[in-house]
Structure formats: structure tokens, C-alpha cells
Amino acid sequence: MTVSRVVNNSRLVSASTRERVERAMESVGYIPNSIARSLVQKRTGVLALLVSDITHTWFTQLGHEVEGAAAAAGYLLVFGNTDENELTEREYAEKLSSLHVDGVLLAPASRESRETIELLQRRGIPVVLIDREVEGVELDIARGESYTPAIELTDHLIAHGHTRLGIVAGPDHVWTAQERVRGFKAALRRRGLPVPRRFVRHAQLTRSGGAEEARKLLASEDPPSAILAGNSYLAAGIVDVARERGLRIPEDLALVTFDDSEGPSEWAFYSCYEQPARAIGAAALRFLLDRLAGDRSGARRAVLRGDVRLRSSCGCLGAAPPQDHRQ
Amino acid sequence: MTVSRVVNNSRLVSASTRERVERAMESVGYIPNSIARSLVQKRTGVLALLVSDITHTWFTQLGHEVEGAAAAAGYLLVFGNTDENELTEREYAEKLSSLHVDGVLLAPASRESRETIELLQRRGIPVVLIDREVEGVELDIARGESYTPAIELTDHLIAHGHTRLGIVAGPDHVWTAQERVRGFKAALRRRGLPVPRRFVRHAQLTRSGGAEEARKLLASEDPPSAILAGNSYLAAGIVDVARERGLRIPEDLALVTFDDSEGPSEWAFYSCYEQPARAIGAAALRFLLDRLAGDRSGARRAVLRGDVRLRSSCGCLGAAPPQDHRQ
DNA sequence: AAGCCTAATGGTTGCGCTAACAGCAACAGG
């Protein structure tokens, strides 16, 4: 039909016909069927963002940014939540590829995400990684840093005079957690400080996960006097436990963490390395849009630098324990 | 083809053929095209959740719950973010209806959302409202309470001895904000207390929005000694301003709020009325699934009761100002 | 005036799938 030409406003339609068609569409209440269109055009105008935890502020900030930019480029963004689980992730990938989304931004759950990625690539769906590397995968990626800042933060704790340091990082299968642990250990070794295995803890990336591991950490005979937390949720859990045990922060327990970014105001108490969520999202989307525009060049990498913010929880802004935040 | 029958596992296929087909699918890497299927079946297996702010913990908790339940029912959930804006909302609705999502859960941005809803209904897409009523729309809805709890919270402040009370609510076009203001005023009137117009403030539902209005509230000659905040983000903004002005909470300024639900630990300091986000999400999805199963009965309403949690910010747990949460 | 271009429009086809039906074998009952 000529209707199609009107809808897609091809220029090969006379003004009079166009108007006639438009009036007709109006009166019938015609709405083009994107599904049929997608079937023939092989593009849907939908992008997907798969994150590991949609309740995590950091990811939603990033998502918010990506969504705005995607809308500006004429794409609809859908969010998916993998729950830090490769199986859920794979299922999402299958659904999304069967729905023929045009591209996927993925914060990979673990090493196993490689299969998810390969699945998507086999279907010709461009993938851009967010936040986390996957071993053996050469792909566009936008992320922050983990190794170097972990060293910086650890060094900072050491500069405060601590010699018994612990870390509560995310699950072992999460790339950023591995990197942060690696940086932590490197910093300690460089200073000739011990790295007791029991001071290196992996937790679920939630407040209760952080609390659980903090409890193990602080239960020992000779507990650490300073902790590097893998992110602000873990830090909040650690603070919970400190409160439980009557430990003042930073006097009895110093704390530094990661990932704060426009978070709740409580986090304003944590000394942290702030990952630029929005900038990472924007960079990732740009990579994806370039791919969709036909860019076939090699894998690109955007490693965005964040800022260290020294506040109360390490002792830089004086002793200011949050134990008044009782339930 | 018989292939279709295998994929949809109809029972009219012999075991041998099924296996043969499956082996073939495996070897070719065949994946069914959901788009084509959707085109003929007129269902996509996709549900949408439109919220006004995806960075708001309350909505993501709700979303997380809905997503899990939707997945269990075989549906994929996509999230959309309307930014508290009817236009964005309408655009989403058009895109989603043109993508033929099977149903929509909507937290309506304002009264104008009525048009969004009518648009979707005209296309035969079932809609269930979340959290907020829309005047003149009779539709399934799952929400918490606002009017009654606002009275309770206000009464509680009065019981603490306050006579000059203010409210920082969400934007005037948001239903819950209207209700909370209505309850606030009703409680004051019932006790014979004045309701100065300048003590009733509407703010953007963000921390900075809350701070802005709190500044106006506290700048007056005879400022309120107690504030009811419309949600925890607004409360955080109010706390920021109190800190700015050296006001102790609750001694110099008492604070009660809404919406806390598994939020950041800072919120554990706020006395609040806790809306059951997850339960609301679950109820809404159940309504939607019932509609999809063919339920044609009248509009249903689930009004879920939450709990008042009395903590430090109103003075119930002793004076415990959070001013140590400095930047 | 013949030939040829261009702009505007309509017709046909096929994207990949499934609903509906048609076909066919095997077998039971009359």
C-alpha cells in the first residue's frame, strides 16, 4: 500500500495523497503493527540492558542514563534483572534474542557469561559489556577501575596506621570482586603486611550478605581494625554488625568502600571510590549505537576513572560513628 | 511443519520424530522467531511495568517482585521509566502497544495519565494501576494507603507536643502526594491546629527537591518544629537542610515519612509508614495475570496495609541526629 | 512526434510462524 510509504514518510508520496491517507488513518484509528514491521525489517528498535541487581542504585542510575540516551536515538530500552545468576542471564538472553532485540548491554554475572555472550553473538546481536570483564571475551566494554582504586583505598587505610586489614568483597565469580581483592592483596604485600586468608571474605552483594561476612571477620580473636568493602551495600552490612558489637566507626573499625554514586545520604558517611555510573552507561550505549550503525572495527574499551572521596568512615573527617541509626 | 509442534510440544508427535527434529534443531542451531509467532498468535509473552522513577528503591523492589512472578508465569517483564512525566508516559504507551505487549502495570504519573490508559485500553491491552489512583478511571489497582497513615503520622507528631507542623509532599499532580496532604490537613484541623499555606510544600520526589522545599519551610520567621515528608528521598533532603542549619533531629526538628521499604540503612533512622512494595507488586501482577486468563469481571482493588515504624527521627527512640553524616 | 526520463501509485510477494484442515496408516468393531 501507499500507506506504508506515508507511515515511513518516504518522499515519493504527493502531498494530497499523504493528507488523504493521514485522514483515513485518523478516522479508522489505525496504528502500525511493529511486530509485522520487525518481521520483515529484521530490526525491532529495542535495546536491552541486563544487570545483575535492579534494586542496586548504581545500576539504576546507569540504566536511567542509558534509557535517556537510547530514547534520544529512537530506541526503546528494556531492563532485565539476572540476579547475579548465569542461568537467569542465559534465559534472558534466549528470550531477548528470540524477540530480536537489536542490541544488548550486559553486566555479566560471571565467567560463565561467556556462553550467554556467544549465544547472542551467534544470533548476530551486538553486545557491549558493562562494568565487568569476561575472561577470553574480546568485546566492547565500558567500565570503571577496580584494581588500582583497591590499592589506593588499602594504602589509605594503612596510612591511617592500620596493620590488620580485612576485605569483604562480592562473590568470587564477579570480576570486579576479584579485581578488588587482587588490589587489596597487592597493596598489603607491597607494604610487607600479612594477608590472612580468613580476612579475605566473599559475600553476596547485599547488606545482609555484608553483615554475614563481617560477623565472621569480627568474630575472630584478633579481628581486623580496618575493612575494605566491595560496595556500599556491603559497607552498610558491615556498619550494622559494628553497631551490633558496639564498635565505633572509625575509632574501633575503619571502613572504606566502592561504588557510591548519588546514593542514599547515609553513604555520604563512607569514604569510598566513586564509580561514574552514568558516564559508564553513556559510553556503553555509544559503543552499541556505533555497532548498530555498522561499525565493524575491533573491540573498544572505555575505562572511566572515578574519584576517591575521603569522609568519616576511615577517620579523615573525624570520628563520626553512625551508631545512632538504630532501628 | 511438524517442527512447530515439537517446539510447542503438542502431544501429537511421536517420540521418534520429536527426537529427530530436536537433533536437527540442535545441529542447525535453530531458534524459533518469537516475532513471527507473535504476529500470528497475537500475543508476545511480554508484560511492561511503567514506573515514574526507576532509580527509586521502592519501585525497583516492587519491580523485582513483579519480575520474578512474571517469569514464573512465563512472561518477560520489561521496565520503563516515565520520569514522572505524562508525555514520556504516553510515548512509552504508544511504543509498547505497537510492540503488542500483553499487559501493562502502570504507576500513573498524574491525572493526565487517563489518556495513556485509554490509549492502551483502546488497543485491548489490559492495564493494572499501581500505587496511585486516577480520577475517573475504574480499573484494577493495587496500592498502599496514604490518607489514613498521613493522619496517623501527623497525630503522632502532635502527640510529641508539636503544634507547628509542615509537610513536604510530592508534586501536586501525584495522587499519593494529594492524599498525604489531605490526611495531614485533616489531622491538624481535627485537633484545631492551624494549617498555614506556606507550611504545605510540594517538591520533586528527589532528595534535592526535598531539600529545596525544606529550605523554604525553615527559612520563615516561625518555622515548623515538625515535618511530615512524602517519602524517604524527600526526608533525606530535609535532613540535609537541617544539618546545613545546625538543627538537631528530633530535638529541633522532628521528622516522619513514608515509603521506606528495605531501603538504605540510613532510612532506619526515620520514623515512617512503610508501604509494602513487594506485596503491592505481587497483587498487581496477580490482577493482570487474571485479566490475561480471560477474567472480565469488574475492577478490583487491593489496598494493602503497611506498618508505622517509630524510630529516632520523631523522638521515639531518643535524640539521635544524623548530622555526623557529613560530606 | 517519438523516445525517454521521473514522480507517484498500485500489485505481488514473502518475512517465519501456527491454526485449521487434509491425508494416511493402522487397527477395532460390526
Next chain:
DNA sequence: CCTGTTGCTGTTAGCGCAACCATTAGGCTT
């Protein structure tokens, strides 16, 4: 033997759209 029944498999059509080709009208060139 025929008819009916069951159990499986193949065929046809059509979902709504756009790519492609065909057609027409009108204007331009030579």
C-alpha cells in the same frame, strides 16, 4: 469387507508489513 476411530504428519493460508517490480501519467529531450 466396510466404516469409524485414533495417532501422526503434511499442506495451505494468512498474520501485517515493506521490498521489489509494474504501471501510468506527465514532462522533457532530440
